[in-house]
Amino acid sequence: MELNDEQIHRYSRHIILPEVGGKGQKKLLSARVILVGAGGLGCPVGYYLAAAGVGTIGIIDNDTIELSNLQRQIAHNTERVGMHKTDSAKKTFEALNPDVNVIAIKERITKDNILDFIKDYDIVVDGSDNFPTRYLVNDACVLSGKPLVSGAILRFEGQVTTILPKEGHCYRCLFEEPPPPGLVPSCQEAGVLGALPGVIGGLQAMEVLKLILGKGEPLKNRLLIYDALKTSFRKVKIPKNPACPVCGENPTITELHDYEAEYCQMRL
Amino acid sequence: MEEIKPDKTINIKGLVCPYTFVKSKLAIEDMEVGEVLEIILDYPEASRSIPKSMEDHGHKVLKVEKINDTDWVIVIRKERE
Amino acid sequence: MAVKVRIPTPLQRLTDGQEVVEGKPGKIIEMIQDLDSRYPGLAERVSEGGKIRRFVNIYLNEEDIRFLKAEETEVKDGDEVSIVPAIAGGRGNL
Numbered sequence: 024m025e026l027n028d029e030q031i032h033r034y035s036r037h038i039i040l041p042e043v044g045g046k047g048q049k050k051l052l053s054a055r056v057i058l059v060g061a062g063g064l065g066c067p068v069g070y071y072l073a074a075a076g077v078g079t080i081g082i083i084d085n086d087t088i089e090l091s092n093l094q095r096q097i098a099h100n101t102e103r104v105g106m107h108k109t110d111s112a113k114k115t116f117e118a119l120n121p122d123v124n125v126i127a128i129k130e131r132i133t134k135d136n137i138l139d140f141i142k143d144y145d146i147v148v149d150g151s152d153n154f155p156t157r158y159l160v161n162d163a164c165v166l167s168g169k170p171l172v173s174g175a176i177l178r179f180e181g182q183v184t185t186i187l188p189k190e191g192h193c194y195r196c197l198f199e200e201p202p203p204p205g206l207v208p209s210c211q212e213a214g215v216l217g218a219l220p221g222v223i224g225g226l227q228a229m230e231v232l233k234l235i236l237g238k239g240e241p242l243k244n245r246l247l248i249y250d251a252l253k254t255s256f257r258k259v260k261i262p263k264n265p266a267c268p269v270c271g272e273n274p275t276i277t278e279l280h281d282y283e284a285e286y287c288q289m290r291l
Numbered sequence: 292m293e294e295i296k297p298d299k300t301i302n303i304k305g306l307v308c309p310y311t312f313v314k315s316k317l318a319i320e321d322m323e324v325g326e327v328l329e330i331i332l333d334y335p336e337a338s339r340s341i342p343k344s345m346e347d348h349g350h351k352v353l354k355v356e357k358i359n360d361t362d363w364v365i366v367i368r369k370e371r372e
Numbered sequence: 373m374a375v376k377v378r379i380p381t382p383l384q385r386l387t388d389g390q391e392v393v394e395g396k397p398g399k400i401i402e403m404i405q406d407l408d409s410r411y412p413g414l415a416e417r418v419s420e421g422g423k424i425r426r427f428v429n430i431y432l433n434e435e436d437i438r439f440l441k442a443e444e445t446e447v448k449d450g451d452e453v454s455i456v457p458a459i460a461g462g463r464g465n466l
Contacts, residue, residue: 180459200426259429259431260435
């Protein structure tokens with residue numbers, strides 16, 4: 024693959040970086056990344072990956088756009104209320120950068136389909152808004168050996184971590200199991216300040232670019248915690264847990280399970 | 292002084308910064324360590340910035356010369372990947 | 373100087389909105405029970421039957437106490453303890 028004149032212009036700020044160059048840009052153009060969720064986190068992650076020229080971006084989401092999403096989900100817009108989020112994201116990202124092929128997957132992920140969805144991609148990005156999906160994505164990535172860049176947000180707090188199966192920790196090494204449904208907050212308790220997913224999604228996009236380029240240190244064995252009210256970033260250690268039920272020495276989870284049934288469906 | 296024979300020559304006349312450097316960098320990326328790149332350009336600022344940037348990237352600047360009223364020639368040896 | 377305890381946003385309504393509260397040196401689990409006397413409800417959100425809940429982590433400085441001495445980990449003056457719950461979009465756990 025050779026960069027054409029338009030690409031040389033478009034990616035010039037990448038090419039002049041010693042850590043990227045034309046070779047790094049070609050890696051980005053041939054990379055394949057799949058996003059779980061086209062919401063608060065999926066929008067900025069996909070937007071920046073598209074701008075950076077990540078050649079193939081898959082997006083899984085079964086939801087349609089609601090007016091209440093637009094306070095933070097920047098790939099969608101007012102005219103598109105009612106449209107599938109994945110279709111809207113595809114339009115936005117491909118308009119930003121025609122080099123990018125966006126594959127819209129209008130499905131709800133389950134234990135039966137997730138391995139099929141992720142198998143053709145290099146990196147998985149979790150921007151889901153619920154625990155059942157988060158644990159399912161983690162388990163699927165560990166079982167299939169896919170790098171996973173995980174982000175989560177609530178109110179004024181965000182968490183980011185990069186999971187490299189076999190090399191480092193997984194989400195269950197961090198939190199062994201999802202909280203019981205009775206302990207998730209009610210609608211009134213859960214909100215998100217609009218720019219928070221931009222901060223956390225931006226960090227996730229950066230982790231993805233670093234993984235593709237093979238540069239820097241991924242956020243492996245660390246959890247980054249952002250407190251927007253204090254404007255503080257903290258990192259804590261996440262050792263790989265030898266007793267982890269999915270990536271430990273004697274795993275008890277060797278196939279995927281759905282947790283969905285245990286949870287009430289809260290829409291935000 | 293012994294004349295250095297370039298392994299590759301690019302003519303980037305008409306280009307301005309940062310595209311002068313972008314083109315030069317892409318050219319040198321495709322070469323082997325030890326090979327020599329000759330760049331012909333006419334953007335005055337680039338005659339200063341390209342040698343500096345190439346040195347920052349770890350390459351050796353062998354020559355910077357104004358060859359007529361408008362053009363410069365810069366010769367760089369690739370020192371590292 | 374006491375132990376500095378960082379409270380995550382979902383629990384700050386129990387601490388009158390404070391993000392950092394002072395804890396008593398000693399075993400982590402005792403420190404949490406002591407906090408509960410000043411901020412009722414906190415211990416129940418973080419622990420159950422003297423054990424830290426499995427979807428909440430406690431860090432002593434940068435280290436996860438599960439890989440130290442868990443609930444028995446000793447904290448001293450000047451240490452920083454962070455309570456970090458699993459969060460997931462709109463559905464945090466605490």
